[in-house]
Amino acid sequence: MSKILILGEHDGMTLNPATLKCVTCAKEIADSQITVALFGADTAAVAVQAAAVLGVNKVLRIDRPENAHPLAAVFAPQIVALAVDYTHVFGPSTSFGKDLTPRVAALLGVPQVSDLMAVEGAYRFRRPIYAGNALVTIEADPRRTLIATVRVASFEAAPPGGSATIELRTTGASLPTHTRYLGAKSGSTDRPDLQTAARVVSGGRALGSAENFKLLFSFADKIGAAVGASRAAVDAGYAPNEMQVGQTGKIISPEIYIAIGISGAIQHLTGIKDARTIVAINKDGEAPIFEVADVGLVGDLFQIVPELERLVG
């Protein structure tokens, strides 16, 4: 039997959907028992949400004031204390998970497998390398705890319908004070979340300014889409960093991805390969984005986007 500990991601109020994807990945391992660990100052509300996820057997609440913010150096020793009871420790391939799991692995002296995209056995997985231009099948030693991050775009969210037990847990781990949280800044919007949205409209360098990006916001709002951006657009300051899609941004899997004024560099394509349908709008008919697009339209975005917004209404 595999006993899998999932490091639940949350903001103190809501369980992040990435955790639901980790549950689905863990369920694909035969005969698995799934525990979700929640670190926070007060995880009561989030624990109720985690307990209601189908497939979760147990929820551990590790509540202490030091856990109020997700600091890897603070969480890792506590996870190490819990890990003895588990064969696998999974985190999501989000900035939270990527920061945290390698620290746990190193403290345990075991390797990590990053970005699991397919489960072939309890210790055998597929993952992408070279920005997704190759896939490798990796086998780990079953005698060691397996630490992994789960590539969230590769799995569906686990549905509700569970009724896991919730347990308060303390660990004797002593925590470092060398790392302190100062604050966060996010451009929170009413738009759907980029990572989970069914529809995404994304803009590139061609937009030319933050002002012009409003064209995309307006169209996106009309169709209920999240808005993404290429690295070039973020670097130029047209869009904030949390909107970046790609190898070093977000890896997403929407039903429809509309790339507007984006050339289609491999690092960008890495982020959108799992989209069901890719639409490309670009004035250059030779742009590489058209090689992966399901539907392409050659033309000037400044004419096309307003017209598109009008016609979809």
Place this chain on the structure above:
Amino acid sequence: MQKIMVCIKRVVDYNVRIRVKPDGSGVMLDGVKMSVNPFDEIALEEALRIKERGSNAEVLAVSIGVADTQQQLRTALAMGADRAILVQVDAAVEPLTAAQTFLALARKENPDLIFLGKQAIDDDANQTGQMLAALWDRPQATFASKIEIADGKAVVTREVDAGLETIEIDLPAVVTVDLRLNEPRYVKLPDIMKAKKKPLDVTTLEALGISRGQLLTTIKTEPPPQRQKGVMVKDVAELVAVLKKKGLI
């Protein structure tokens, strides 16, 4: 600030479209252009800027790699690193072994800061910096897009999924860098000449007391499934019609 160590990896250049070997044993690397991992260039640039801002810290570039990795370390020296160490191996090491190796170097060199790229663009593992920080028992600040150093501390702005997060860490510490931290300088010809005279020491895992762990086995490498080439539409009306037919809008 006396010393900054920057970890550098030799990787396939980011402009190369890699191909998988037909027998599934890996990717084709023969004759392919190799470069400094782009994130590591940014890491080195940041170290150099801290030095040039007046701290006058020594900047030490280190790498684990095949003999030819000397080329990438020479690039680092040409950019402005003072000294380099190559831990020569004949095949790639796993992130945990890399972290153990960098730890051994850190114990010898006692840097105030260790910079790494947040990931290498070959295996995309995104592990080594965090593992090194854990083994060194020091703070980590990953995905840095801004670093301010004062009074034995660093305030680091991190690019996280929700936006930007700021943390304060005590030095010594490990910082892994993201793309927007800075834009690395171009190397000028005279710098390349000067770099040839800078010290580049070569050592081995054995000399550092590291046993090469092979904890994961790669069973096979395959190309990703290709997306079918789609249709081109002639105007917006046709685009809308196609999307409506697919039930997408």
